[in-house]
Amino acid sequence: MAVTLFPRGIRGRFEVAETHHAAAVLHEDFREEWDDLVSFLDSFRLIRSQVLQPGGRKSPISRAIDGFFYQRMWREHTFAIEVRADGEATLAPTHHVDYFRNRVAIETEWNNKDPFYDRDLTTFRLLFDLNVLSVGVIVTRATELQCVFDELGRGESFGPSTTHMGKLRPKLNNSGAGGCPVLAFGIRRSAYIERG
Secondary structure (H helix, E strand, O other): OOHHHHHHHHHHHHEEEEEOOHHHHHHHOOHHHHHHHHHHHOOEEHHHHHHHHOOOOOHHHHHHHHHHHHHOOOOOEEEEOOOEEOEEEEEEOEEEEEEOOOEEEEOOOOOOOOOOHHHHHHHHHHHOOOOOOOOEEEEEOOHHHHHHHHHHHOHHHHHOEEEEEHHHHHHOOOOOOOOOEEEEEEEOOEEEEEOO
């Protein structure tokens, strides 16, 4: 695995998984996107007050991640795909990604139900097969982070059936994204800080 391309500090604060040499592809062929991802991972800290604050539609953590990528010209993107048979549209699915730029997509799964991983990986697979995506990235949380939520009295809000690396790794290992190179980052307890 080429995850050793990431600085040691990032590997200490994030559990990292990859398929199909995703780190090497991103590092070599999409250097600006690589630099943005490294900058995000290097600066990210999970702050106590953000965990304690209810999110509504979007949690403070998701809003902070949005701010980082939007400032760097990554945008939400919906791909309109049409399947035709004998000149007639038979299927017109849409596939949405949280952040997209230059053939790289990033999805954040902070506190969703774990079937959202299936949706993300299926989207990566389809977009890769259609030659509009080269690398997919998922930012989620490490399973070990549950103990922080339990300590803060928020354990029930997150829980074992929501998105975390323990749910994602089997889907990656079972080729959920087909041939699409995928990088996954699980926020570890070491990224958590009390201030704020």
